[in-house]
């Protein structure tokens with residue numbers, strides 16, 4: 001593990017904290033573009049300012065060496081990275097910190113930890129790197145437990161085996177994105193699953209949350225890359241069979257993928273790999289009409305070209321990213337292959353663009369606009385902290401919808417979100433949209449909102465905005481999440497979206513795998 005310490009309250013390393021001047025510059029730029037006018041500045045918390053309650057649990061001697069009750073470890077495992085997580089951290093409120101954080105190095109230690117937690121009446125929170133934006137790891141576990149134990153998987157981070165023939169690797173769940181790719185590099189193979197949180201999230205977290213990577217089509221969710229996996233539950237160990245495909249009844253993998261720490265702790269998985277791409281092409285097309293840009297994305301998604309990137313970014317978001325002046329919507333396109341040149345695929349995609357009246361740069365200039373957007377995308381999580389310090393609300397929510405409902409859906413969700421921001425905060429907000437993934441039958445719209453909450457009312461106002469936006473997603477037939485997962489924040493809408501009998505069946509599965517309901521209580525299966 002790196003010697004640099006991660007922030008206990010936010011994104012990235014401690015030495016990547018923005019200064020007040022940097023935060024103010026970011027907030028000024030965004031306020032000039034959105035019309036919001038932030039006031040004041042709240043510095044990020046210091047560990048010395050945090051008061052934690054006395055741990056209610058004591059680890060047994062045999063597990064003491066892998067357990068911590070240090071203030072840093074408890075604080076760093078309290079919150080994920082959602083807007084309300086940041087606000088409570090900035091309020092120096094870490095009242096839900098876990099009592100103990102364990103760092104197992106072997107499956108046997110996980111089994112011992114679960115046995116001990118069972119006897120001690122503790123809830124157990126599986127933890128990857130805490131990049132959840134939906135309250136997936138906060139130990140809010142209900143009154144039935146004597147305390148909370150968080151199990152951090154990052155010491156189980158090895159690539160254990162590589163099968164070059166089938167192009168697959170057996171990888172431990174705690175591997176962070178960059179370390180996982182570093183270990184695969186000598187083989188010339190790559191997982192190529194690059195969520196925006198790649199640097200600070202783990203393989204186990206991706207599988208547990210069904211994360212969405214950079215591939216805009218074809219292999220968009222981690223689901224498509226999992227060949228088999230292994231999970232330890234309080235009732236025993238489950239391991240699925242390594243197969244390229246199988247028609248043998250409901251898939252055990254599909255039950256474990258997306259279980260968000262509620263059914264067991266994923267310890268390792270065989271993952272499908274790719275040869276590193278050597279042929280690449282990228283471009284950015286401009287459209288004056290959002291609707292026409294949508295048609296272009298649909299045409300490309302339905303043409304069987306399978307671009308690795310095919311993202312529509314609306315004019316407002318293009319401008320916020322510094323990739324445009326607000327007069328055009330942008331479609332970022334990319335193709336890659338390890339086997340053949342991809343120019344013909346790009347040319348065909350650009351024909352679709354041209355047929356619909358879109359414009360694009362000539363070959364030499366192709367990359368500039370797309371590059372500006374890509375850079376803004378990577379630095380966005382850091383900039384967000386500057387905005388929050390300066391009193392601005394910045395949040396994102398995402399969904400998916402079939403093409404024929406998209407136009408109406410997009411307008412209704414955007415309007416409902418703008419209206420609730422105005423009603424709740426008393427000031428106009430700013431809502432923009434991009435499509436993160438495209439399918440033959442629809443796409444995944446991803447909304448970004450900026451607002452100016454009343455100081456001291458941030459969490460309350462955020463809850464109202466989140467509720468109204470989520471209600472509208474549900475009412476208009478979308479999903480509560482395309483890839484950010486369910487966590488605690490989305491449970492009310494997830495329970496409504498899921499067929500009731502399936503919810504009952506999942507609760508029965510949890511009863512069998514986790515009879516005391518101690519794993520991540522309240523996530524996926526409602527708290528009893």
Ligand SMILES: Cc1cc2nc3c(=O)[nH]c(=O)nc-3n(C[C@H](O)[C@H](O)[C@H](O)COP(=O)(O)OP(=O)(O)OC[C@H]3O[C@@H](n4cnc5c(N)ncnc54)[C@H](O)[C@@H]3O)c2cc1C
Pocket residue numbers: 080081125126127128129130131132133136137153173174194195196197200201202203204205206207208209210211212213259260261262264265266267381483484485487520523
């Ligand atoms: C800036 C930013 C950008 C993001 N971009 C994306 C994106 O592009 N695509 C995307 O899909 N998501 C994205 N996310 C959300 C988040 O990164 C994903 O949900 C990610 O998969 C979580 O991984 P993690 O290792 O940090 O897990 P954690 O946040 O630690 O945990 C997430 C959930 O998984 C469970 N869990 C973790 N590890 C295990 C395990 N080994 N076994 C069982 N359960 C486990 C936890 O209990 C929890 O319920 C983003 C988040 C941020 C803050």
